[in-house]
Amino acid sequence: MTGTRWLAEYAWLPDRAEPTADVLIEAEDGRITAVTPLTGAGTPTAGVEVLGDATRLPGLTLPGLANAHSHAFHRALRGRTHGGRGDFWTWRNVMYEVAARLDPDSYLALARAAYAEMALAGITCVGEFHYLHHGPDGTPYADPNAMGAALAEAAAQAGIRLTLLDTCYLTATVDGEPLTGPQRRFGDGDALRWADRASAFTPHGGHTLVGAAVHSVRAVPAEQLATVAGWADRRGAPLHVHLSEQPAENDACRAVHGRTPARLLADHGVLGPGTVAVHATHPTSADVTLLGDTGTGVCLCPTTERDLADGIGPARRLAEAGVALSLGSDSHAVIDLFEEARAVELDERLRTRRRGHFAPAELLAAATVAGHAALGWRDAGRIAVGDRADLVTVRLDSARTAGVPPVGAFFAATAADVASVVVDGRQVVADGRHLRVDVPRELRTAIEAVTR
Template sequence: MALAGITAVGEFHYVHHAPGGTPYADPNAMGEALIEAAAEAGIRITLLDTAYLSAGFGQPPTAHQLRFSDGDADAWATRCSVLKERDHARIGAAIHSVRAVPAEQLATVARWAEERRAPLHVHLSEQTAENDACREAHGCTPAQLLARHGVLGPRTTGVHNTHLTAGDIALIGGSGTGTCMCPTTERDLADGIGPAVALRDEGSPLSLGSDSHAVIDLLEEARAMELNERLRTRARGHWTAAALLRAATADGHAALGWDDTGRIEAGARADLVTIALDSVRTAGPPPGLGAETAVFAATAADVRHTVVAGRHVVRDGAHTLVPDVPGALARAVEALRA
């Protein structure tokens, strides 16, 4: 992420326990490991500790999912309350989805986040099957169910927000709930194209994420949001390059609880990223079109420097804290397979 110019991550974290569901000696061992990993990588993290309690509407967790479940939302809240914030780490909350948290427990998660003024994220209407199951179980859409239980609001971000009704869009926008579009994952999973323009027009702040780790490139996510709309509408120009960059920077940071980041001004954190304008992808355009070149031509491979809160984490395309990033990644993946 640092090599891709990303200075803060929102980690949607729900692998809480050992295989079989047995808590670790430190119940937050996995979350603490993620916080430490962010420190070692030189970036900030908002640990979005996720409530994941059931396999579906009215279904207990499977044997595999016992690693995710705390049993109920009260137990989830008790465990999360032990986590401590650090200079580089904030603690947020997440509802995995309306199918993974019983409706009567949604308010517990929302209240925990509200009391701490913490960001709250939720996978929302990612697939039509979830919408259909929610209607069958509760007689309403997932967005309507979240609204009933006090989940929507300015500190909440719906991740994906793909298959929404006009009423859903009005609920999300009218409540100030954010939308995190993850175009590369949405197309990878064949989930569809979310109504980003309609959400924006209704007042939902748009941010960008990767969701999965198959692609780590916010420039690709930014242009994909525009290009997806072009495919849907057969028209161009839904966002300016500046607006897409804002979704990838200031609005993304704000969705993770870092309101003083993502812009260059006095008092803001010194998060700075430089993108080469002389690579085979970016050479040619005049400097005045730098933003357009970055969004519509550059990739993460064109990032040359990443400065996080004034600290030079990537210099000339090389990570200053992890000498061999590909090797480190390969060893980490191999350890997971062992």
Template sequence: MTSYLLERALLAGAAHDNVLVDVVDGRFASVEVGVLASAAERVPGLTLPGLANTHSHAFHRALRGRTQRGRGTFWTWREQMYAVAERLDPDTYLALATATFREMVAAGITSVGEFHYLHHQPDGRPYDDPNAMGIALLEAASVAGLRITLLDTVYLSSGFGAPPEGAQRRYDDGSVQDWIERIAALPSTESALVSGALHSVRALPEAPAAALDPLAEWAHGRPLHVHLSEQVAENDGCLAAYGASPTRLLADHGVLGPLTSAVHATHLSDDDISLLGEARAFVSFCPTTERDLGDGVGPSRRLAEAGARLTLGSDSHAVVDLFEEMRAVELDERLVTQQRGHWQAAELVRAATVSGHASLGWHDAGEIAVGRRADLVTIDTVSTRTAGTGADEHTAVFAAVAEDVTRTMVDGRIVFRQGEREEIGRALAQAIGKVHT
């Protein structure tokens, strides 16, 4: 057993002083509030449950600072992303993903949902091991020390039935059944869960039922993530091809449910919002990416009021900072409505912790409570950003940034300590340099 006396900690979204936690076999064995004296290691600062990054494309980290040059749209950005996708192999992907996941751990992230579609060789032929790229991601997460849900992704079309082309050829398995057979060989462990995703309705074949029906059957009882209505053009194309909105199409084929995560969910009709709410679906908002790409601002509060559950992701890794993602949800709503106070800080902490982990299949994480996985993230409460802010949930949401994290624990193991960022930066520079040479 290992014991820690947390100077201040968030329990159920509220701050408490002097919280003693005992950790046994990677879980909290006891949690006691108001302990004035203890031989346990004292942890200064504000400690939160581990954060969950529900939407990541690890290879996009190689795009930061490069795709922001000049004018353009999501679609011009996509061409730059494809250029990076074409150059990766299992070795360079392992190095890049390891460094990216280490950046996440340094930002307090203890679980990641990796939306993975770089399956095959650039010409579309499988590697000798058809899961070589996915295995690289699983190994990277293990080395970095965080849990991963590998969201292996179905991608069958370049757009509403058109065949994949260019970099997209390496995404395509040919059919949902071939995809199911391939991912059956990927192992799940205590710290790695293999589940699935549909890239988007754009990636469906001409007859969408051929993919959606078997996918819905496979996904029963499993997390299933999907990019949904990120762009107005996606909605228009879906209506033209299939006679329905993306949300309605998924609902009609049984894809929406309480383990479905709709990623972005930006451009929704009233009917779409009702469908997602009635399904109790998760909605993964990625505000720093959505503003970087000019996607728009999704209706987060309306979705929550309808019954959907908010989670947060860093997506393209324009930044890796779940504190920024939390506050951006509220601040973006303020810009749209010209009013303040749409989200309480405790609600946003829940989105980044317990709801996020649950959407990735980790239902036993995200809370500092007996029996839960022992994930702890401590932030400095006397930095130039956090000093004098109250050392509570409002500090975490409206003041802190990733660089305020002083240490991160995952399943009872300390995987990041203050002072390691410089070395992580060097690893990122080296891995990204190899991608661009």
């Protein structure tokens, strides 16, 4: 890959409270080699001839966005689960119907389209919480990691990076009821067999990392939690876990184990600096302190949490406890990290009836550098020398953003305002269009194949 130069009308640089005007960004072999603010530096400004070889990026250029929690096949549920009343548990039944229909080929098609939609939204890296491992009756495919390989290939074709969070999912309830129906394809029997299968997966290319996940305290017996945590620790791999998404989960865990899910996970070595708890919607005050003291991160998924009527997590209290916050689109009711980011602030306003809980730079960090770190890509998420050349440019002249100062992007822009996306120095989206995938057509075709 040869050197490339971009001239950003505005760029949000690290440790800045707001964007900087007229920034020249240079990269080689997918890495940023120079970042030069031009205005007021005694050097030519954006419009002069000497910069004619630089690609102009009109609008606001951000680091690549990181979607730290995804279930790709849930994209097929959008708009199909809203016709009646219910809660997470009734929604889950519809989700299982889709899960039962997927095979490696249809999963590749659906995930490719979903990941390409993410690219259109400015997402340059996704964390796939992957538990759809085996055939419909639980029998492994000839390649036991065929479904994971389909996801890795889908990300490559969509032009984004992937952290495959291979998920251990063994039981249906906290008290150990066996997997039945569509859940059978999630299970490996026990944590050691999960570890053997996960260890055998070696993705091709440099765009995929493999991490681990404990689905939840419902799905992994307490005595097997340490096996999953140890697997991740030995590899220096990220470890994610659904935590306290539902009050029913907390109640069941207390009934069986006499403690909260967070305390149970801590007691078995799951929490720590390499771990991200997803949701953490209903932690106790002691849980919040525990997450902060252990250095555990939290991935918030506000659009899914509101779609499923889960509740509002204590984002500000978590941040004040020292918890690094990241963002995920989870069920893909919406794929828009601008919406996820502003919901972190706006949901706090609903809870407290006060404004001003998170500064714009904090929301930017959650959507970028913290998300990449949560997924094991610690060299991404900043427009800085040495980092990956991931650049997302947002229009400032749309009906939503016209007249909005650049610092207000996370409170005004939507995914539809993303004009350009560069991943590892390669253009993936230009003029708001994916360069490889006809996203609406492929989404329609892939979803029809698993829902009709």
